[in-house]
Amino acid sequence: MTTRRIDADALLDLATEMLRSEVLPALAPEQRYAGAMIANALEIARRALAEEVEAAEWTLLDGLYEEGEGSTAQLARDIRAGTLPKGKERDIADALRTLLIAELRVRNPRFLASRGIGG
Amino acid sequence: MTMAASRPRTLDPANLDPLQRWLAQAVDAERAEITRADLLSGGAVQENWRIDVAISGGPRAGSQALVLRTDAVARLPMSLDRPREFACIKAAHAADVLVAEPIAECAEKSVIGAPFTVQRLLSGTAQARRITRDPKLAEYGPALAREIGGQLARIHSIRPPQETLTFLPLPEPDAVGAAVAEMRRALDKASEPRPALEYVLSWLLAHKPASRPVSLVHGDFRTGNYLIEDGRLTGILDWEFCHWGDPREDLGWFCARCWRFGNDSLAAGGITTRADLLEGYNAISDTPINEAELAFWEILGAARWAAIALLQGQRFLTGGERSLELALTGLMPAEMEFDALEAIAALEAGRPIP
Numbered sequence: 354m355t356t357r358r359i360d361a362d363a364l365l366d367l368a369t370e371m372l373r374s375e376v377l378p379a380l381a382p383e384q385r386y387a388g389a390m391i392a393n394a395l396e397i398a399r400r401a402l403a404e405e406v407e408a409a410e411w412t413l414l415d416g417l418y419e420e421g422e423g424s425t426a427q428l429a430r431d432i433r434a435g436t437l438p439k440g441k442e443r444d445i446a447d448a449l450r451t452l453l454i455a456e457l458r459v460r461n462p463r464f465l466a467s468r469g470i471g472g
Numbered sequence: 473m474t475m476a477a478s479r480p481r482t483l484d485p486a487n488l489d490p491l492q493r494w495l496a497q498a499v500d501a502e503r504a505e506i507t508r509a510d511l512l513s514g515g516a517v518q519e520n521w522r523i524d525v526a527i528s529g530g531p532r533a534g535s536q537a538l539v540l541r542t543d544a545v546a547r548l549p550m551s552l553d554r555p556r557e558f559a560c561i562k563a564a565h566a567a568d569v570l571v572a573e574p575i576a577e578c579a580e581k582s583v584i585g586a587p588f589t590v591q592r593l594l595s596g597t598a599q600a601r602r603i604t605r606d607p608k609l610a611e612y613g614p615a616l617a618r619e620i621g622g623q624l625a626r627i628h629s630i631r632p633p634q635e636t637l638t639f640l641p642l643p644e645p646d647a648v649g650a651a652v653a654e655m656r657r658a659l660d661k662a663s664e665p666r667p668a669l670e671y672v673l674s675w676l677l678a679h680k681p682a683s684r685p686v687s688l689v690h691g692d693f694r695t696g697n698y699l700i701e702d703g704r705l706t707g708i709l710d711w712e713f714c715h716w717g718d719p720r721e722d723l724g725w726f727c728a729r730c731w732r733f734g735n736d737s738l739a740a741g742g743i744t745t746r747a748d749l750l751e752g753y754n755a756i757s758d759t760p761i762n763e764a765e766l767a768f769w770e771i772l773g774a775a776r777w778a779a780i781a782l783l784q785g786q787r788f789l790t791g792g793e794r795s796l797e798l799a800l801t802g803l804m805p806a807e808m809e810f811d812a813l814e815a816i817a818a819l820e821a822g823r824p825i826p
Contacts, residue, residue: 390796397803429665432674433656443820449668450813456806464807467736468814 365399400459409455413448417441482542482585483521485509491540494583495525495590498576502529518542518554522593532575537593539572542586551712555579558589559636560714563688569626570707596699596706603695604733604742612703613744619705620698620741621752624726627708628719628757630688637688640716647718648680651772655779662782663789668809669782672775675816681720681768684759689717694731695741720761723753724769729811729826730777736826739770767825771815778808 369392377388414423417437431437437445457465465471483491488506496504508524521540527533543554552560555577562574572591579587597603632642644650652673659666659673691713699706725731727739727746735742740749746763754760785802787793815825 387796390800393800394796397800424665425667426665428667429659429670432667432670435674446671446813446817449671450810450817453668453806453810453813457810460803460806464810467734468810 365395369395369399397460400462406452406455406459409452413452416448417445481511482519482588483509483511483540484584490583491523494578495576496527498578498590499527499532500530501527501532503527507535512539538575539591539593540584540588541591542584542588550715552714554587554589556639557712557714559639560688560711561591563630563634563637564627564708564711567626567630570623570705571711572707572709594699594707596701598696598699598709600694600696600731600733600742603700604735604738608703609735609743613738614748616700616703616705617740617744617748618752618755620726621749621754622756623705623708624690624693624719624722625753625756627690627693628687628722628759632686632716634688640714643686643716645683646680647683647686647721648676648772651721651776652677655775658779658783662786664782664785666778666782666805666809668813669775669778669805672771672778672809672812672816676768676772676775679768681765684718684720686716687719689715689719690722691715691717693722693726694728695726695733695743696731718769719757719759720765720769721772723749723761723766724771725773725776727766728770728773728777728808729815730774730808739826763824767815767819770825771812774808774812774815778805778812781805781808
């Protein structure tokens with residue numbers, strides 16, 4: 354028989370649902386902003402369980418550095434110093450955009466939707 | 473006995489005598505009687521009180537609705553303290569900018585327990601979402617933006633030197649270079665590398681326009697920081713980020729994609745098109761600006777908000793401030809970076825920016 358666990362994802366999902374359906378409507382007006390922020394934080398934490406961001410980072414870095422040698426900190430320094438290969442600016446910008454989309458899927462999917470990028 | 477107040481309070485509504493005496497003297501009156509004193513919401517780090525005063529004698533005799541503001545307990549970096557902000561408001565008022573009339577200031581702690589300023593109370597709403605979701609916005613948005621543009625031009629007509637504003641440091645001749653250097657310092661303080669923001673900053677340096685004469689810059693001029701009533705502008709708020717700088721900075725901040733509050737296609741603050749805003753601005757300003765020129769400053773505005781949000785997140789990460797609001801703000805730079813990259817891509821493809 355397979356084991357079923359109540360995992361963090363399900364717990365956070367439930368907590369958020371309860372917060373939104375039962376707690377938020379009952380809050381006094383001056384507490385609603387805090388309540389909405391808590392719901393938002395729970396949803397971000399839940400989506401952060403996905404590891405899409407890390408995958409996108411490695412795709413970006415492996416296109417620019419020897420495998421396993423790059424880091425976002427190194428890339429940030431190289432961009433500022435202007436030491437990345439010339440003529441690759443557009444490629445780098447496109448790869449950075451892909452990385453941001455992966456981050457925003459966790460941080461704020463509604464923002465992406467407002468920019469015409471779906472899930 | 474303890475009070476359940478979430479922040480310290482200065483003004484004590486049960487002991488208004490010292491304030492009444494001070495007010496009477498400050499407005500050359502025989503007597504000032506406070507008939508109402510309510511703590512207004514909205515000041516997390518400062519207190520704003522509405523005080524209604526019956527004034528007898530002197531040039532302001534009659535009933536007056538005023539706002540008393542104390543200084544912020546913890547200010548954001550770069551922000552002016554209350555007396556300096558008040559000096560900027562006075563300069564703007566003298567230049568016919570629509571602001572809450574500055575009436576008096578008190579540097580002493582003895583009157584209410586903290587220094588404070590007093591201005592006339594303005595009516596209207598500043599709530600950005602309420603403005604951008606108003607069904608009547610389509611009717612009044614264009615005229616409102618022209619009015620706002622004209623006000624910005626008046627602010628920018630204030631140029632150094634100004635005797636009352638000597639505390640404002642004169643900027644470096646290279647405004648963009650200085651702004652980028654400041655944002656890079658923010659990046660250096662952050663524990664999270666942001667290569668996309670680095671990219672945007674390098675692009676800004678490589679594409680910086682010729683500089684303009686320095687003028688007074690509001691520094692946080694966006695929807696949410698002005699009041700409107702019945703579709704008309706009633707006042708410009710929040711002067712604590714005032715500085716000498718490039719006037720185009722304010723226009724770019726106003727139009728930056730992060731300040732449109734759901735009305736993404738209405739570039740001028742989510743209320744109308746850029747053309748309306750610039751029409752109002754150019755009708756009054758002696759140094760007109762066009763939409764093509766504005767694009768650079770919108771990208772700079774997006775980068776600036778990304779850098780500020782990054783620093784807010786850093787306060788949560790390493791500053792020991794357990795604030796959910798700071799943490800959530802700290803996750804926002806990706807949004808502004810995305811918008812900036814999209815705008816740069818559009819410019820490089822010869823398209824107007826979103």
